[in-house]
Amino acid sequence: MADLSITVTSLETLLNTSAPANLVEWTETELYEYFDEAAKRLTRRFNVFVERDTTTTIELGTPSYSVPAGHVATIHVSVGVTDPIPDFVALYPSTVGELEALDADWVDSTGTSDTWLHDLGTQTTRLYASPDETVSGQSLAVIFNGYPETITVESAVIESMPPVLQCYFLWHGLAEARRRESDMAMPEVAAHFDERMKLVEKVIEQYWGASQ
Amino acid sequence: MTLLQLQTAVQVRLNEDPSRVTPTYYPAANVTVALNEGQALFVLLSLCQETTATMPLAANTAFYHMLTVFADYLVPLRVRISGTGGAKVSPARLQDLDALDLGWQSDNSGPPANYAALGFDFFAVHPQPSAAGTSLDVTYAQAAPALVLATDVPVIPAEYHPALVDYAIPWLRAAEGGKEFQASLSYFDRYLDAAQKMGEYIRARNIAQGYDRLPFELKSFDRSELIAKMAKPADKAVA
Numbered sequence: 455m456a457d458l459s460i461t462v463t464s465l466e467t468l469l470n471t472s473a474p475a476n477l478v479e480w481t482e483t484e485l486y487e488y489f490d491e492a493a494k495r496l497t498r499r500f501n502v503f504v505e506r507d508t509t510t511t512i513e514l515g516t517p518s519y520s521v522p523a524g525h526v527a528t529i530h531v532s533v534g535v536t537d538p539i540p541d542f543v544a545l546y547p548s549t550v551g552e553l554e555a556l557d558a559d560w561v562d563s564t565g566t567s568d569t570w571l572h573d574l575g576t577q578t579t580r581l582y583a584s585p586d587e588t589v590s591g592q593s594l595a596v597i598f599n600g601y602p603e604t605i606t607v608e609s610a611v612i613e614s615m616p617p618v619l620q621c622y623f624l625w626h627g628l629a630e631a632r633r634r635e636s637d638m639a640m641p642e643v644a645a646h647f648d649e650r651m652k653l654v655e656k657v658i659e660q661y662w663g664a665s666q
Numbered sequence: 667m668t669l670l671q672l673q674t675a676v677q678v679r680l681n682e683d684p685s686r687v688t689p690t691y692y693p694a695a696n697v698t699v700a701l702n703e704g705q706a707l708f709v710l711l712s713l714c715q716e717t718t719a720t721m722p723l724a725a726n727t728a729f730y731h732m733l734t735v736f737a738d739y740l741v742p743l744r745v746r747i748s749g750t751g752g753a754k755v756s757p758a759r760l761q762d763l764d765a766l767d768l769g770w771q772s773d774n775s776g777p778p779a780n781y782a783a784l785g786f787d788f789f790a791v792h793p794q795p796s797a798a799g800t801s802l803d804v805t806y807a808q809a810a811p812a813l814v815l816a817t818d819v820p821v822i823p824a825e826y827h828p829a830l831v832d833y834a835i836p837w838l839r840a841a842e843g844g845k846e847f848q849a850s851l852s853y854f855d856r857y858l859d860a861a862q863k864m865g866e867y868i869r870a871r872n873i874a875q876g877y878d879r880l881p882f883e884l885k886s887f888d889r890s891e892l893i894a895k896m897a898k899p900a901d902k903a904v905a
Binding site: 455464467468470501502503504505506530532534539540541542543544595597599613614615616617618619621624628632640642643645646647649650652653654656657660661662663 | 892
């Protein structure tokens with residue numbers, strides 16, 4: 455669990471201030487916005503914030519479902535039930551091109567769904583075939599990479615991130631603050647901490663971010 | 667070296683008098699933050715801290731968040747079933763498990779043979795036990811605990827403690843920027859040399875151990891933009 459309220463204190467130190475009220479060129483809200491940018495940058499580059507969502511219920515004849523909140527990339531999809539014990543079957547990932555080659559009438563085909571794809575952009579998970587009574591009422595289980603809740607002064611904890619990576623947020627915040635045009639700009643500091651972020655991103659990619 | 671000794675070493679190098687009740691530029695609290703970040707990053711780069719801990723498995727449960735099980739978890743190094751003669755649990759990808767059995771998430775036929783680690787802490791096992799009582803012995807790379815008390819000693823090997831001083835100096839100079847900061851980057855370069863040395867040792871060791879993960883290969887990272895270019899005179903924007 456990473457607590458970024460600790461990190462913001464470190465950032466304020468590096469911005470030569472001892473308390474949020476003493477910030478001159480920035481506000482504490484802006485510093486947290488920098489942290490949120492860092493979280494979204496991490497999320498779009500690496501599959502690091504991985505969750506499994508089973509809250510979507512499959513409905514008869516309805517093939518498309520919205521992806522979970524914060525979704526960036528789908529890793530795995532399955533259908534099944536959670537009670538009395540979890541019983542899920544994985545679906546095959548596919549594309550429109552593959553389904554057109556498989557079944558000219560794939561849009562209207564109905565049956566036991568065994569395939570999923572992102573149709574109509576990336577924010578909809580579509581099932582093929584369109585669910586019949588064998589899968590309707592079951593849960594759609596999606597393992598996905600998604601960005602955490604927006605980071606603010608009231609919501610500064612990321613449960614699923616090791617605390618060691620708070621430095622990444624500190625460096626992004628420092629780089630952005632010192633890059634900003636002002637009398638307190640320090641482009642050389644911003645450039646250096648940009649490079650530090652690249653170093654840690656390489657580490658993240660090797661340890662955690664490899665695609666499945 | 668203790669935290670107090672490290673703080674003093676940093677302050678002396680920055681021409682701060684540690685004996686002052688209120689140091690002028692580099693208070694001990696700020697130095698401690700820098701030292702802790704340096705130690706945490708050193709451990710991350712080299713994976714030099716590891717531990718083995720027991721992870722109880724819940725009945726009919728395939729998915730876990732490891733940071734809720736082990737707060738200091740970084741990456742898995744080796745997993746086996748707890749107890750005498752416990753078998754190795756092998757790493758796998760989700761598509762490997764799908765290829766094995768599309769219904770693997772529901773397979774509760776016994777203790778796990780495979781695990782999949784995704785993202786920072788998502789963890790899946792296959793198969794899963796149908797009743798409580800099975801545990802895993804998880805050997806994992808561990809994050810460094812923070813230095814808090816003056817007598818606290820860093821967990822990294824003693825011969826690398828001076829590297830933490832090297833890390834703290836440019837960290838503290840970052841608040842000043844300009845030539846002071848740029849001149850301090852040679853310390854950071856030396857810190858990375860130390861982390862690389864430690865990481866190379868751990869890498870060789872982990873290969874010999876047959877561990878599932880290896881430390882980051884720091885020598886493959888191009889430091890020219892990080893250190894060399896930065897060491898040139900400041901290219902500060904004209905106001």
